Amino acid sequence: MSSLVRTEPLRGGAPLLVPGDSYSVVVLLQGYAEPEGVDDAVRSDGSVTLVLPQGSGQQESPPGGAKTALEEAARGPILVDTGGPWAREALLGALARQGVSPEDVTLVVGTHGHSDHIGNLGLFPGAALLVSHDFCLPGGRYLPHGLGEERPLQLGPGLEVWATPGHGGQRDVSVVVAGTALGTVVVAGDVFERDGDENSWQALSEDPVAQERSRKRVLDTADVIVPGHGAPFLVFREASKPETKS
Numbered sequence: 001m002s003s004l005v006r007t008e009p010l011r012g013g014a015p016l017l018v019p020g021d022s023y024s025v026v027v028l029l030q031g032y033a034e035p036e037g038v039d040d041a042v043r044s045d046g047s048v049t050l051v052l053p054q055g056s057g058q059q060e061s062p063p064g065g066a067k068t069a070l071e072e073a074a075r076g077p078i079l080v081d082t083g084g085p086w087a088r089e090a091l092l093g094a095l096a097r098q099g100v101s102p103e104d105v106t107l108v109v110g111t112h113g114h115s116d117h118i119g120n121l122g123l124f125p126g127a128a129l130l131v132s133h134d135f136c137l138p139g140g141r142y143l144p145h146g147l148g149e150e151r152p153l154q155l156g157p158g159l160e161v162w163a164t165p166g167h168g169g170q171r172d173v174s175v176v177v178a179g180t181a182l183g184t185v186v187v188a189g190d191v192f193e194r195d196g197d198e199n200s201w202q203a204l205s206e207d208p209v210a211q212e213r214s215r216k217r218v219l220d221t222a223d224v225i226v227p228g229h230g231a232p233f234l235v236f237r238e239a240s241k242p243e244t245k246s
Contacts, residue, residue, distance in 0.1 A: 004239075005219050007195050010182075010232040015094060018224065020180035022157045025187070026050040028094035029083055031116075031229040033193065045087055046117040046228050049187045050098060051078040051177060053156070066135055066143035067153075073128035074155035076106030080175045080187045081228075082120035091120055102126075109161065109175055111189025112168035117228070130161065132171035147173070149213075164191045164218065166211020167204065167228075174218065182234075183223030191215055194230025 010016070016027040031047035053075055077100050083091055095101065102123045110118040110131035118131055129136050130153075136142045147153050153161040158178035165172050167190040175187040191214050193201050205211045218225060219235060226232045 004237070006236050006238075007225075007233045008236070009195055010224060010234050013231075015097065016232060018180045018182050018185055020054065020158075020177065022054055022179055023159055023177050024052045024054060025177050025180060025185045025226075026052065026098060027226055027232055028098070029087065029090060030231055031083075031227070033229040044116050044229060045084050046081050046111075046114070046190075047187075047226055047230075048083045048087075048091060048094070049080040049175075049226055050095070050100065051080060051159070051175065051187075052098075053077075066145035069128065069137060069143060070107075070130070070135065070145065070153060070155050073107035074159060077104050078107045078109065078155075078175075079105050079124070079127075080109045080226075081111055081117045081189065082108065082123070084116040084119035086119070088120055088123070092123070107155075109173065111174060111187070111228070112172040114168060114190070117189065130173070132168070132173060133163070152176070162186075162217070164188065164214035166207050166209075166214045167191060167201075169206045170210065172214070174214075176221065180224075184221055185224045185226065186218050186222040187226040188218055188222075188228070190228035191218055192225055192227035194227050195225075195233035197227070197230075 014027050014030040018025040027049050029048040033044040036043045105124050105127045108124050108127045108129050126138050135145050149163045160176045162174045164174040177185045202208045222235050
């Protein structure tokens with residue numbers, strides 16, 4: 001039996017807080033993409049999301065390379081995407097309003113390598129960085145980790161990074177936070193541009209076949225999606241009734 005999916009906007013502007021037992025999610029800056037002027041110009045910036053560990057449920061990790069380093073980095077505030085460099089002051093202000101300084105951030109995840117999503121990495125020299133599939137510790141020490149579509153990275157209880165290829169090629173990622181007050185939140189980068197993008201996302205995709213697969217996987221799991229360039233939205237799944245023969 002297949003499922004029918006519908007979506008609807010999640011009311012409330014940024015910052016938008018979704019509390020959770022192990023991790024809370026705060027959408028600091030809501031992304032946008034707006035046509036401007038002639039020659040198909042677009043003014044755009046990506047969403048910026050903060051994932052905050054709540055203390056309970058954090059587990060001690062045995063030593064062991066990239067897995068341990070990722071889990072250690074995930075014990076502090078995690079920033080998913082940083083917006084473009086033009087959003088520097090807006091980002092710093094949004095963090096400050098949550099009581100978080102750049103020095104507090106222990107892990108920055110860049111969903112993909114476009115400038116409107118990783119334009120402020122330089123604000124976080126003390127954080128570990130997972131940008132697309134590249135993971136490095138402060139100072140530029142890169143560690144292999146084995147992330148793939150069939151192998152997510154588990155950072156903590158209910159917190160994973162998924163490989164969700166398509167928009168920027170084969171190395172896009174999404175952050176999945178389970179156990180929040182609204183269920184599972186997926187910070188999806190540009191896997192979803194915005195709610196209702198069904199007729200437009202293909203034109204911006206480097207690999208539409210892979211992105212269609214990633215979109216289906218996210219829709220099958222998420223209760224809330226934070227898209228790259230629009231407001232967060234709710235996902236509802238309803239079982240479809242099998243056809244009956246007359």
